[in-house]
Amino acid sequence: MMNLHVLLICLSTLSIFSFSFTAKSEVFTGEIKGYVYDAQTLEGVPFASVYVEINGKSVGTLTDIDGYYSIEFIPAGKYTLTVSFVGYETFSEKIKLSGNEVVVKDVYLEEGGINLEEVVTIRGSRAEGTEYYIDGIRPRDKKNRKSTVPPNSATPTRSLDPIAANSNSAGVQDYEEKTSTEQYEKPAENTFITTEKEDTSTFSIDVDGASLSNVRRFLMRQNQLPPSDAVRVEELINYFPYNYTAPEANAADPFSIYTELSDCPWNANTRLLHIGLKAKNIATYDLPPSNLVFLIDVSGSMNNAERLPLLKKAFTLLVHQMRDEDKISMVVYAGAAGVVLPPTSGKDKEKIYQAIDNLQAGGSTAGGAGIELAYKTAEENLLKNGNNRIILATDGDFNVGISNDNDLVKMIEEKRQKGIFLTVLGFGMGNYKDAKMEKLADKGNGNYYYIDDFNEARKVLITQMNATLFTVAKDVKTQVIFNPKMVKAYRLVGYENRLLANEDFDDDTKDAGEMGAGHSVTALYELELWNTKNANTASLLELRFRYKQANGDESKLLTKNVSLNLYQPLAQSSDDFRFSAAVAMWGMLLSDSAFKAEATYEKAFNLAEKSQGTYADGMRSSLVNLIRKTEELDK
Numbered sequence: 048m049m050n051l052h053v054l055l056i057c058l059s060t061l062s063i064f065s066f067s068f069t070a071k072s073e074v075f076t077g078e079i080k081g082y083v084y085d086a087q088t089l090e091g092v093p094f095a096s097v098y099v100e101i102n103g104k105s106v107g108t109l110t111d112i113d114g115y116y117s118i119e120f121i122p123a124g125k126y127t128l129t130v131s132f133v134g135y136e137t138f139s140e141k142i143k144l145s146g147n148e149v150v151v152k153d154v155y156l157e158e159g160g161i162n163l164e165e166v167v168t169i170r171g172s173r174a175e176g177t178e179y180y181i182d183g184i185r186p187r188d189k190k191n192r193k194s195t196v197p198p199n200s201a202t203p204t205r206s207l208d209p210i211a212a213n214s215n216s217a218g219v220q221d222y223e224e225k226t227s228t229e230q231y232e233k234p235a236e237n238t239f240i241t242t243e244k245e246d247t248s249t250f251s252i253d254v255d256g257a258s259l260s261n262v263r264r265f266l267m268r269q270n271q272l273p274p275s276d277a278v279r280v281e282e283l284i285n286y287f288p289y290n291y292t293a294p295e296a297n298a299a300d301p302f303s304i305y306t307e308l309s310d311c312p313w314n315a316n317t318r319l320l321h322i323g324l325k326a327k328n329i330a331t332y333d334l335p336p337s338n339l340v341f342l343i344d345v346s347g348s349m350n351n352a353e354r355l356p357l358l359k360k361a362f363t364l365l366v367h368q369m370r371d372e373d374k375i376s377m378v379v380y381a382g383a384a385g386v387v388l389p390p391t392s393g394k395d396k397e398k399i400y401q402a403i404d405n406l407q408a409g410g411s412t413a414g415g416a417g418i419e420l421a422y423k424t425a426e427e428n429l430l431k432n433g434n435n436r437i438i439l440a441t442d443g444d445f446n447v448g449i450s451n452d453n454d455l456v457k458m459i460e461e462k463r464q465k466g467i468f469l470t471v472l473g474f475g476m477g478n479y480k481d482a483k484m485e486k487l488a489d490k491g492n493g494n495y496y497y498i499d500d501f502n503e504a505r506k507v508l509i510t511q512m513n514a515t516l517f518t519v520a521k522d523v524k525t526q527v528i529f530n531p532k533m534v535k536a537y538r539l540v541g542y543e544n545r546l547l548a549n550e551d552f553d554d555d556t557k558d559a560g561e562m563g564a565g566h567s568v569t570a571l572y573e574l575e576l577w578n579t580k581n582a583n584t585a586s587l588l589e590l591r592f593r594y595k596q597a598n599g600d601e602s603k604l605l606t607k608n609v610s611l612n613l614y615q616p617l618a619q620s621s622d623d624f625r626f627s628a629a630v631a632m633w634g635m636l637l638s639d640s641a642f643k644a645e646a647t648y649e650k651a652f653n654l655a656e657k658s659q660g661t662y663a664d665g666m667r668s669s670l671v672n673l674i675r676k677t678e679e680l681d682k
Contacts, residue, residue: 077144079152080117083110083130086155091115094505095132095156099142104332109509111665112502120330123148130154230443231276232482234543236640239575242531249526249552251545251559252324252568254514255488256507257473257481257497258282262637264476264499266676273637277481280634281541281570287630287666289567289623291325300605301519302326302562304590308613309620311573312628312654313635313646318614320572321624322590326519329564334517336372337434338390342421343406344441346381350408353499354475358440359403361472361504365438366400368512369393376424377402380417381409390428415455418487422462429465432598434517439487440472443480455483459491460558466598468518468561469493472507485544492521492561506666514563518597522559525570526552526591533579533587533611538642540571540631552593555602562594569627573642576611583612622660626667629654633674636681648678 079099083092091114098107099118107129110116123146130138136159142150240248258279265273294303305323312319341362349355369375370393377388377399388402421437429435459469469491471484481497488495494515496507507515524547529537539546551557562568579585587609593602617625632651635643652674659667 077121077123078117078119078149079121079128079142080149081151081153083114083116083154083156086157092132092156095130097130099126099128102332106331109505128152130156132156135159227477229477229479230482231274233276233279237539237543239536239538241536242529242534246529246531247526247549248537248539249524249547249549250539250542251547252523252525252562253281253542253545253560254285254562254566254568255282255495256286257485257495259286260499260503261481261497263673266673266680272680275638278634278638279541280631283634284541284569284627284630287626289323289569290660291323291567293325293565294327296327298327304605304607306590306607306609306613307621307624309615309624310617312617312650313632314573314644316575318574318576319628320574321627322570324568326562326564326566329513329517331513334513335433336430337436337516338425338428338430339373339375340421340425340437341375341377342417342437342439343377343379345379345406345408347409348442348478349475351475354442355406355408357498357501357504358474359406360501361498361508362403363400364504365508366396368509374428375399376428378417378421378424379406384417384420386420386424418455418458422467425467426465435466436468436470436516438470438472440474442475442478443473443484456486456490459487463492470515471495473497490558494561494563514566517564518561519564520562520594521597522602523562523592523594524552524559527572528589528591530586530588533577533582533585534574535577536575538573540573542570555600571627571631584610587611622658625654625658629658630670633677637677648674
């Protein structure tokens with residue numbers, strides 16, 4: 048039987064590509080997009096490799112669940128488009144791109160290539176000996192391509208459909224703890240504050256998306272409403288893409304600022320202020336070399352199908368994107384911590400795949416010792432002008448050594464001064480420790496994601512790799528100073544655990560959020576205005592932002608004035624405005640917000656359905672399904 052690392056080597060040999068870069072400057076003008084189909088069945092082929100060669104390097108992407116692909120910002124020129132997938136003949140065709148041109152190329156793959164019928168045994172799980180197909184697919188058996196259950200298997204794998212995947216809970220219950228010990232922590236909801244009492248509001252930006260995928264897990268996989276404390280409205284909003292214009296690659300500041308003012312869909316007596324930030328994009332081949340340390344929890348609590356096996360596939364995706372100049376180390380922890388992979392070049396993928404394949408779960412959870420060893424490993428291999436980052440993958444159940452949240456946070460705060468960032472990937476259910484992991488990521492100058500299925504892993508570690516791993520601005524703070532003559536009261540929607548004291552805004556020693564390359568950040572304020580006539584040109588508020596360069600210690604101030612003439616009726620507002628409002632409405636209903644006013648699932652559904660825009664990845668359309676599912680359960 049072919050083991051996992053050999054199978055992955057076959058896959059990488061057949062589908063060599065680098066992550067689809069997202070740099071946008073004056074020379075990156077072309078785009079190639081289309082669908083990849085099975086020539087016989089005419090079904091879309093998911094996860095096929097699509098790439099072109101640019102300056103001797105393969106740059107491309109994977110197709111989505113429908114077979115759609117898009118490679119953006121390609122310099123004008125002549126290229127060979129290559130498409131490959133296990134079980135099909137590799138496709139190649141010459142493509143010519145001129146300035147600002149979009150080439151639409153649909154590809155039909157013919158049967159052929161390696162007939163890969165092998166299956167993989169996932170070792171170290173309670174279902175030891177159960178056979179799983181990689182990602183639930185037998186690559187050459189088209190009849191089973193949509194099947195989520197391998198023949199004669201007691202444990203179904205997940206569907207490729209991101210919605211159906213999470214709703215398929217059959218076979219999962221055998222792995223779950225009978226009593227949930229999940230932990231969440233959420234401060235009191237933001238209320239309306241009168242400008243007479245306080246005219247300034249300050250908070251740290253947040254780009255985490257863990258709350259959305261965790262909420263989706265409850266709704267679609269466990270068929271139940273999530274705990275209200277698991278709902279962080281700002282993370283629901285920021286999970287989705289927005290069409291903000293990024294600054295040019297050579298712009299002085301690493302992000303652009305966008306504002307919009309319209310009616311509040313859930314409260315006829317207020318207005319809604321939409322604030323958006325968009326970080327600059329950086330092409331993959333222009334990124335500095337990376338010093339990555341994988342810190343992987345292999346304790347007994349990870350011994351479930353949706354934990355370590357999914358984790359291994361997720362990290363394999365990331366390794367596949369690594370360049371020769373990048374280095375990867377691997378630290379694991381259970382009853383103790385140890386280095387299982389010394390710093391290894393991204394060129395030697397076989398060795399890294401083997402280390403991932405050898406991971407097995409068992410024992411207690413010495414998370415604190417693991418974190419200390421990971422930082423020590425990262426520091427020993429520190430790249431002065433590179434990207435130094437630890438990627439922690441765990442369910443957060445630390446129970447040996449340093450396990451107290453405050454002690455862990457203190458240690459990470461000390462370590463981040465070395466210029467080492469922290470990304471946290473959460474896995475599992477039943478004993479999931481959301482509150483702990485959010486704190487670690489926040490204090491470690493990093494970001495936090497919850498991986499509920501393979502599609503989420505692909506989104507975080509392939510589609511959004513640059514944003515996930517490469518910081519372009521740190522300690523980003525937002526401050527809004529309202530004009531008391533125009534604004535009677537205001538309420539920040541979400542960001543409850545990101546609030547800052549007003550005096551912290553100018554204090555460069557105070558930590559705040561980070562933005563990765565290509566990241567967007569959205570914040571909403573609900574405003575109660577005075578009934579002022581003929582005041583359209585009057586200042587409504589002043590927006591202020593502070594940030595530091597990724598390798599800097601001094602902040603820079605940006606300001607923008609917003610006047611009432613920014614206002615336009617809801618029907619004339621942008622898709623981005625209406626979609627963010629729909630997500631906020633859904634979030635307030637999920638958490639039973641005291642300020643949901645006239646919000647209903649029907650209003651949120653209609654607003655989301657009509658404001659999806661032209662996003663081909665299906666992320667916005669998935670919200671419509673989530674709203675309907677929430678409404679069904681909330682009766």
